Amino acid sequence: MLGFMVMAAFLGITLASTQQQLQPINTVLGDESFIATYGRKPDLRTPQSLRIETHLAYVEDKLRQSSVTHLPAHLQQKRQRLLDLLQQYREAGNFPQSEPNVGQYKPCFMDKNGTICAVGYLIEQTEGRAIAERINARHPYDYIQDMDMPEVQEWIESSGLTEEEYEMIQTSH
Numbered sequence: 001m002l003g004f005m006v007m008a009a010f011l012g013i014t015l016a017s018t019q020q021q022l023q024p025i026n027t028v029l030g031d032e033s034f035i036a037t038y039g040r041k042p043d044l045r046t047p048q049s050l051r052i053e054t055h056l057a058y059v060e061d062k063l064r065q066s067s068v069t070h071l072p073a074h075l076q077q078k079r080q081r082l083l084d085l086l087q088q089y090r091e092a093g094n095f096p097q098s099e100p101n102v103g104q105y106k107p108c109f110m111d112k113n114g115t116i117c118a119v120g121y122l123i124e125q126t127e128g129r130a131i132a133e134r135i136n137a138r139h140p141y142d143y144i145q146d147m148d149m150p151e152v153q154e155w156i157e158s159s160g161l162t163e164e165e166y167e168m169i170q171t172s173h
Contacts, residue, residue, distance in 0.1 A: 023105040025055045027143065028168045033058030049095055052171050056090040056118055059168050063161070071160055079160025082122050086169065089121045098173035105172035107143055110136040119144060119170050127155060144170050 022042065024030035033055040034042045042051050064083055068076050095118075096111035109132075110116045116124055116132060124132040131151060139147045144156075144166045156163050 023172065025051045025171050026059075026168065027170075027172065028164065029055070029059070048173060049093060052095045052173075053090055053093060055171055056086065056169070060086050060090065062168070063165055066165075068160070075158075075160035077160075078158070082126070082159060082161060085122055085125050086118060089118050095171075096173065106141040107170050108173045109140050109142070117170065119166055122159075122169075123152075123155060126159075127151075143167065 022044065025034070025042075026032075031041055031051075034040075034046075034051060036058060037054050060083055063079075068079060071079065094115055096108040096115040097113075098106065098108045098111070108117060109120050116136075120132050120136070123135065135147060135149060135152060138149065144152070145163060156166060
């Protein structure tokens, strides 16, 4: 009986740590992208880079298929350019690495090596590296909706993408 209890406790701890490590890649879509692409949920053997690349490809496709007829022509063009930049970012495959001391899945705007996240890359390519670094200084592990900076809100409003669409792009590491 004692052996059974020890085994049950071990399995409970293992299951809890496995679930913690397998948090969804995105707060809006979860692991929908991986399931749609591979027909299964990611597991502990799934490289984080594959999860990110799969997610970004899925979101990019989803956003390209969205109707944007309600947007003025200049915002439709900006949106198209941003989605092209997102494709470039994804194809380059250079994603930030979360700091090990964060302790949970969170976005990583820019890692210690200066590698930038997808949303950060879009900002960097359209507004410049300096603004991306200012955002990172204040919000290195924040979700886009928690970035309380006027320049972030202004950029979103003038980009052709909504805040929710940026939330769909943003991954947790």
